[in-house]
Amino acid sequence: METTSSEQTVVPVNVDTLTAKQREVVLLALEHGYYETPRRTTLGELADKLDISSSAASQRLNAAERTLIRETFGRFVQK
Structure with a gap:
């Protein structure tokens, strides 16, 4: 975890934790505007x-x- 000069936290995310099918649907959703408003x-x-x-x-x-x-x-999050 890093903090940038503007005090934003940068968190690396390992997308390899997704299955191939999960990655496929997320990329398709992004590509076709599913997450847009x-x-x-x-x-x-x-x-x-x-x-x-x-x-x-x-x-x-x-x-x-x-x-x-x-x-x-x-x-x-504390567990």
């Missing part, structure tokens, strides 16, 4: 592009987001 794509559209159900796409995104959040902020 307003969204440029829906979960169903992402699922269609991956040829999986909306439920499977949701589970993969949720697992990836959970992993990335833990990788990023877990070190700041």
